[in-house]
Amino acid sequence: MSRTTIDFGIDLGTTNSSIGVIRGTEVDIILNNESQPITPSAVMVDKGGRIIVGRSAKEGLMKDHENAFCEFKLQMGENTEYVFRRSGRRSKPEDLSAEVLKSLKADVRLKLKEDIEAAVITVPAAFELPQCEATRQAAQQAGLHTTILIQEPVAAALAYGFQTESEKVYWLVYDLGGGTFDAAVMQVRDDEIRVVHHDGDNHLGGKLIDWAIVEDLLVPALLKEHRLPDFQRGNPKWEGAFHALKCYAENAKIRVSRDEKAYIDIPFICHEYPKPFEFELKRDDVERLARPIIIRSINLCKKVLAEKRLGFADIEKVLLVGGPTLMPYLRNLLSDTNDGLGIPLSYTNDPLTVVTHGASIYAGTKRLESATPIKAAKGQYVVDLEYKPSGPDTEPFVWGRVRGYDGEIPDGLTIEFINTDCRQQWRSGRIGISPDGTFRTNVLAEKGRRNVFSIELFDARGTKLNCQPDNFAYTVAIEIVDPPLPHNVGVALVNNDMNWVLEKGTPLPVRRKTDLKSAFEVRKGVKEHIIKIPLMEGQKARANRNKYIGTLEIYGDQITRDVPAGSDVEVTIHIDQSRQMVAKAYIPILDEEYELKFNKNGYSDKRNQEEIAKELEIQKKRLETVREKARGISDGDARRILQQIDEERMIQDVEKSLAASRTDRDASVKCEKRLLDLMSAIDEVEDAIEWPSLVSNAEREIEEERKIVNNNDFGVKPDEKRLFTDLEREVRTVMDTRDADHLALKVRELERLGITILFRQPGWWVGCLDHLENRRSTMSNQDLAGNYIAQGRRAINTGDLESLKAAVRQLWGLLPPGDKDREIFSTVGK
Ligand code: ADP
Ligand code: MG
Numbered sequence: 001m002s003r004t005t006i007d008f009g010i011d012l013g014t015t016n017s018s019i020g021v022i023r024g025t026e027v028d029i030i031l032n033n034e035s036q037p038i039t040p041s042a043v044m045v046d047k048g049g050r051i052i053v054g055r056s057a058k059e060g061l062m063k064d065h066e067n068a069f070c071e072f073k074l075q076m077g078e079n080t081e082y083v084f085r086r087s088g089r090r091s092k093p094e095d096l097s098a099e100v101l102k103s104l105k106a107d108v109r110l111k112l113k114e115d116i117e118a119a120v121i122t123v124p125a126a127f128e129l130p131q132c133e134a135t136r137q138a139a140q141q142a143g144l145h146t147t148i149l150i151q152e153p154v155a156a157a158l159a160y161g162f163q164t165e166s167e168k169v170y171w172l173v174y175d176l177g178g179g180t181f182d183a184a185v186m187q188v189r190d191d192e193i194r195v196v197h198h199d200g201d202n203h204l205g206g207k208l209i210d211w212a213i214v215e216d217l218l219v220p221a222l223l224k225e226h227r228l229p230d231f232q233r234g235n236p237k238w239e240g241a242f243h244a245l246k247c248y249a250e251n252a253k254i255r256v257s258r259d260e261k262a263y264i265d266i267p268f269i270c271h272e273y274p275k276p277f278e279f280e281l282k283r284d285d286v287e288r289l290a291r292p293i294i295i296r297s298i299n300l301c302k303k304v305l306a307e308k309r310l311g312f313a314d315i316e317k318v319l320l321v322g323g324p325t326l327m328p329y330l331r332n333l334l335s336d337t338n339d340g341l342g343i344p345l346s347y348t349n350d351p352l353t354v355v356t357h358g359a360s361i362y363a364g365t366k367r368l369e370s371a372t373p374i375k376a377a378k379g380q381y382v383v384d385l386e387y388k389p390s391g392p393d394t395e396p397f398v399w400g401r402v403r404g405y406d407g408e409i410p411d412g413l414t415i416e417f418i419n420t421d422c423r424q425q426w427r428s429g430r431i432g433i434s435p436d437g438t439f440r441t442n443v444l445a446e447k448g449r450r451n452v453f454s455i456e457l458f459d460a461r462g463t464k465l466n467c468q469p470d471n472f473a474y475t476v477a478i479e480i481v482d483p484p485l486p487h488n489v490g491v492a493l494v495n496n497d498m499n500w501v502l503e504k505g506t507p508l509p510v511r512r513k514t515d516l517k518s519a520f521e522v523r524k525g526v527k528e529h530i531i532k533i534p535l536m537e538g539q540k541a542r543a544n545r546n547k548y549i550g551t552l553e554i555y556g557d558q559i560t561r562d563v564p565a566g567s568d569v570e571v572t573i574h575i576d577q578s579r580q581m582v583a584k585a586y587i588p589i590l591d592e593e594y595e596l597k598f599n600k601n602g603y604s605d606k607r608n609q610e611e612i613a614k615e616l617e618i619q620k621k622r623l624e625t626v627r628e629k630a631r632g633i634s635d636g637d638a639r640r641i642l643q644q645i646d647e648e649r650m651i652q653d654v655e656k657s658l659a660a661s662r663t664d665r666d667a668s669v670k671c672e673k674r675l676l677d678l679m680s681a682i683d684e685v686e687d688a689i690e691w692p693s694l695v696s697n698a699e700r701e702i703e704e705e706r707k708i709v710n711n712n713d714f715g716v717k718p719d720e721k722r723l724f725t726d727l728e729r730e731v732r733t734v735m736d737t738r739d740a741d742h743l744a745l746k747v748r749e750l751e752r753l754g755i756t757i758l759f760r761q762p763g764w765w766v767g768c769l770d771h772l773e774n775r776r777s778t779m780s781n782q783d784l785a786g787n788y789i790a791q792g793r794r795a796i797n798t799g800d801l802e803s804l805k806a807a808v809r810q811l812w813g814l815l816p817p818g819d820k821d822r823e824i825f826s827t828v829g830k
Helices: 055-063 093-112 129-141 152-161 206-225 236-255 283-307 328-335 354-364 609-631 636-647 650-660 665-709 718-737 740-759 762-774 782-798 801-814 820-828
Strands: 008-012 016-023 026-029 042-045 051-053 068-070 118-123 146-151 169-176 181-189 192-201 261-266 277-282 315-321 380-386 397-404 414-419 438-442 450-458 464-468 471-476 488-492 498-502 510-517 530-538 547-555 568-575 581-587 592-595
Touching: 008 093, 008 152, 008 354, 016 093, 016 354, 026 354, 042 055, 042 093, 051 055, 051 093, 055 068, 055 236, 093 129, 118 129, 118 152, 118 354, 129 146, 129 547, 146 152, 146 354, 152 169, 152 181, 152 192, 152 315, 152 354, 169 283, 181 283, 192 283, 206 236, 206 277, 206 283, 206 650, 236 261, 236 277, 277 283, 283 328, 283 636, 315 328, 315 354, 380 450, 450 464, 488 510, 488 568, 498 510, 498 568, 530 568, 530 581, 547 581, 547 592, 609 636, 609 650, 609 665, 636 650, 636 665, 650 665, 665 718, 665 740, 718 740, 762 782, 762 801, 782 801
Parallel strands: 008 118, 118 146, 169 315, 380 464
Antiparallel strands: 008 016, 016 026, 042 051, 042 068, 169 181, 181 192, 261 277, 380 397, 397 438, 414 450, 450 471, 488 498, 488 530, 510 568, 530 547, 568 581, 581 592
């Protein structure tokens, strides 16, 4: 019997992958050639030039890191290449993922004798659009011509909820993998399961624990015994040694999830230094190192819940997904009522295969569309069926049309559906087919199993006819409501603001249009004139803190007439259920449409190591400044974010991955990402403590300067009035961008304008003298101060303005450095 639904589900994991198939309502995880349910996502080229995937490749990495790679999933969609030293083969991350998929397909071929061309593949909910695109490419390359992507947490929840009897509950999917973390709140209600909210981090996972073991424990111990110059992660000379150490660390880490201690016994460190090394890894130590990583994941869970105003008590259970959730310490910390969430945990499904499980269930609900419509052979009829292969309904609706070889539909045709496997065989009875070949009916399905209905077609005399297909399947099960968009998607504007076209959480598929104005003029035929519409994905208010996806670009030499600045530009974004995106820009005055090119170079403004190091220093200083300021302010938000920066060791994280990024490309992507996280976190603190006061300051300043400019006695010049209007507008624009430095700059300009006007007013200088006389006690030299005050008084009496100014200036100079009054003088100069 040929398949009518996709049935195969794949978890293409960062660390491990696996494939399953739905059989009825049960899922079989297909064991690989080594009889293992999971296959490490590692690829190696062996001495014979053959590609090897799985455990051997992962082990190969320990001995021969120049010919084996893993963790390439995190690079999907980035412009990186992996070069196999031995064969010179160059592979993109999606090529390596394709090898993993091919290997899973080969296991299916071996075990089930099926050559599959369609599958559901899971992706982390935090995956960005370019990464989804790369996943589709990998699948295509592996011969999976039909792929449906679903989010890993959705798959996991489906594995738990497929046949659930629970009603009206919330679950939290906690998925900590090798390199990524996802937290998703799911709601199960009225036979539907939906993602209510989610958040994730593509650079948080078990391997951070492995590296912490290497860097904090193994390396110091090793250096005590051996004199190895510059033995650091990131030094290309020791790359092999560090790969090996990490693999040993991981194995030992897994062992201490069960045993108190694990013995690491390395026969030789690396080719360059073939000496043995031994170390005893204690569970306590691993727990200490794992803590900040787990805390980071818990913080994300708290954020996800808080953003939906859900309390811990609202969540029925936490579904554990991913290898690291096998650690007893993680489970304790997570369920702890103080440090963790205090919500009961659920791990009845194996955390390592639960995602494959759910993916396969989902695959069972997706119809397998044949690429070319079946043609009826002579004497045969084709039944084009319309139905949902799965749903909560026990009497689902089925309709369709019958087609014959010559297009003729003889009179009196009938069709019958028979549910053969149920306790009491059920028959629909013969249903009449109308002259145009159509029919409609409801069938009866049983809960708890896959119902296979045979299809029988009869002519007017009751003779059974040959029809294709002759069966279809239906399962009574919970339904996944349209998956939500995991990140906002929108256009970056010139002032570094975002115009979010699609909000996170929007059900997919979706199509939405936004109207923009072009910022610059584009002349016909001038190649250098470009309308650029950068599309970004993320959540951050400042455009450059988000992930760049690609640009809609319209060049001067592509257009038929000039496009003045301020012209209308309509941008339409369409994203389907598998997060495939099409973005187009339509320019009405040209009546032309342009399509987005996906970014092939990773981050457009990707920084190099030196720039990251420099930026990090700037951010460290910034952090110290905001920390200092936050001390005097009782802002809960500011304190919370600062605490998060410390607990998650954000600075150290950037520093470590910066060091590692010299040899490890994953570390380099992560480094940039964590730096952005850090910057955004500091932005948030800054905003929380400073912004409201900065804005009210700016408002006050505008009003003060307005009074000066509008004072008819001051002889304000027309261009000064114009300057004020311009500056006021600029200050208000900057207020919207939340750019503190820029705002300070603009406010300073306003201030300067006011003071320039005041400087021309004799009365103002008189007022200054009075004011400074009151401040005499703070001045550095009392005798001098007395002299200047006397000079000023004399000047007022004789009407000598210049002498008065000179006296006031001298008095200013006697104020202590940094004094506010003295600053006014320095802003306007002498
Ligand atoms: P991915 O989703 O990235 O493919 P997995 O869910 O397969 O990841 O988890 C892989 C991670 O789980 C690795 O970091 C591995 O070291 C870790 N891991 C696997 N088993 C255990 C265990 N028993 N104790 C602790 N960590 C484990
Ligand atoms: Mg996973």
